[in-house]
Amino acid sequence: MTNALAASARPTRPTIGWIGLGIMGSPMAENLIKAGYQVTGYTLEQAKLERLAANGGTAAASIAEAVREADVIITMVPASPQVEAIAYGEHGILENARPGALLIDMSSITPQTSVDLAEKAAEKGIRVLDAPVSGGEAGAIEAVLSIMVGGEQADFEQAKPIFEALGKTIVLCGPHGAGQTVKAANQLIVAVNIQACAEAVVFLEKSGVDLAAALDVLNGGLAGSTVLTRKKGNFLNRDFKPGFRIDLHHKDMGIVTDAARNVGAALPVGAVVAQLIASLRTQGDGGLDHSALLRCVERLSGQKVEG
Numbered sequence: 605m606t607n608a609l610a611a612s613a614r615p616t617r618p619t620i621g622w623i624g625l626g627i628m629g630s631p632m633a634e635n636l637i638k639a640g641y642q643v644t645g646y647t648l649e650q651a652k653l654e655r656l657a658a659n660g661g662t663a664a665a666s667i668a669e670a671v672r673e674a675d676v677i678i679t680m681v682p683a684s685p686q687v688e689a690i691a692y693g694e695h696g697i698l699e700n701a702r703p704g705a706l707l708i709d710m711s712s713i714t715p716q717t718s719v720d721l722a723e724k725a726a727e728k729g730i731r732v733l734d735a736p737v738s739g740g741e742a743g744a745i746e747a748v749l750s751i752m753v754g755g756e757q758a759d760f761e762q763a764k765p766i767f768e769a770l771g772k773t774i775v776l777c778g779p780h781g782a783g784q785t786v787k788a789a790n791q792l793i794v795a796v797n798i799q800a801c802a803e804a805v806v807f808l809e810k811s812g813v814d815l816a817a818a819l820d821v822l823n824g825g826l827a828g829s830t831v832l833t834r835k836k837g838n839f840l841n842r843d844f845k846p847g848f849r850i851d852l853h854h855k856d857m858g859i860v861t862d863a864a865r866n867v868g869a870a871l872p873v874g875a876v877v878a879q880l881i882a883s884l885r886t887q888g889d890g891g892l893d894h895s896a897l898l899r900c901v902e903r904l905s906g907q908k909v910e911g
Contacts, residue, residue, distance in 0.1 A: 617641050620766070621674030623667060623690050623697070624711070625652040627846065628737070629680035631744040632710070632770050634659045639769035646670035668700040676766060677707045683855050684713040691721055703729030708763055710751075712736045712791070712852070714859050715781035718754060722780040731759050734780060736787035737771065738794070741847035742834060748772045752790070754783035788863055791856035795877045795894070797831040802898040805839045806905050816840055838895035842910070850897075851890040854881050 617640055622633045625647035637643050637660045644662040646669070647653060653663035664670035667690055671677045677697055681687055687709060691697045697707060707730055709718065718734035725732045733755035743749045749771035753760055760776045767774045777786045804827075808818045819839070823832045838844060857878035864871050880900050887903075889896050899909050 618675035618706075618766075619673060620644070621646075621664075621671040621677045621701075622656075622661075622680070623647070623670060623677070624680040624686075625649070625656060626680065626682070627741050627848075628744045630655060631741070632680065632749075633661060633678075635744075635747045636766065636769050637661050641766070641769070644670050644674065666695065667697060668695055671697050671701045671705070674701065674705060676763070677701055677705055678766075679707070679709045679711055681711045682852060683711070684717040687711050687713050687717060687721065692724070698725055698728050698730060701728070701730055705730050706759055706762060707732045708735050708766070709733070710735050710737055712787050712856055712859070713784060715754075715784040715788070715863060718784045719781045722755070731756070732780065733759050733763055734783040735763070735767070736783055738787065738790045739771070740834065743771070750790075751775070752777050752783045752786040754778055754780050754785075784859075785863065788856065788860035791853065792860045792871065792874045794831060795853060795857060795881065795897075796873055797829055798835065798894055798897050799877045799880065799901075801829075801832055801835065801839065802895075802901045805898055806901045806907070810905065835893075835895040838893060839898055842898075844889075844892040844896040844899075846891060846893045848894050849890065850881060850884050850892055850894055853894045854878075854885055854890070857881055 620636060620641050620643045622643050622645040625633060625645055630652055633643050633645055633656060644664050645656045646664040646667055657663045679687060679690060681690060707725055709721065722732040733753055735751050735753045737749040737751050739749040747770055750773040751767050751771045753776045757776065764774065777783050805815065808815050819836050822828065861871060861875060861878055880897060884896060884900050889899060902909050
């Protein structure tokens with residue numbers, strides 16, 4: 605078979621329109637480019653568009669331009685209001701994407717927002733998956749994200765090769781909104797885990813124990829976790845450069861507490877941690893990594909907190 609015939613025999617990869625090139629979105633889009641996808645992206649920050657272009661993507665001047673010719677549209681923005689802002693209206697995704705396109709929203713939003721988006725998109729002939737992720741900035745860079753998906757099986761199967769370029773654990777969790785529900789549970793677990801680690805760090809330090817040694821041995825036993833593995837350096841070095849900001853975890857805790865209230869599930873520990881995260885924001889720490897929950901425990905323990 606000639607090279608030309610071999611190339612023509614290979615399945616054509618779908619073209620991708622990407623909206624939202626933040627801490628997570630930029631490396632995720634770049635991983636798709638590395639995997640051979642043609643990515644046209646749009647975001648509000650010119651520097652992020654220049655980064656996309658420098659890595660082999662195409663920068664668009666508007667949402668409409670980014671999605672008009674795309675087979676698959678992926679959105680990665682902070683919260684429900686931003687998803688609604690980019691999806692609806694004259695200049696939004698639904699008015700400018702072509703019928704038959706697949707819209708994959710990888711933002712972390714309320715389950716109801718995902719359900720509403722799927723219903724309104726169907727009226728335009730556009731299919732939708734909600735596919736929030738877990739793994740933070742490191743997981744996005746390393747393409748090892750956990751991706752929890754809600755939507756139709758056939759759409760999930762079509763999107764799976766794209767997901768495989770972004771993550772390692774990829775699961776269809778149920779109908780529209782199910783991915784967001786699982787992500788809300790994920791954020792509950794992560795927040796409580798970080799809080800427990802932060803309390804342990806302060807306890808160990810006040811007890812005069814070698815913190816690095818203690819965290820190593822703890823992480824090798826039942827107390828070990830992905831959170832401790834990923835955040836150990838943050839705790840040791842008081843390095844709270846945002847991989848996932850307190851502001852965003854505050855939003856996610858609002859989602860999970862509201863959703864739990866709607867289904868009648870009690871979250872006694874989660875509610876306390878949600879309040880601790882809220883208190884960090886009022887103290888000016890909202891832009892820090894969520895491992896900065898350590899600062900909250902330090903303040904409660906009477907320790908001086910730098911910055």
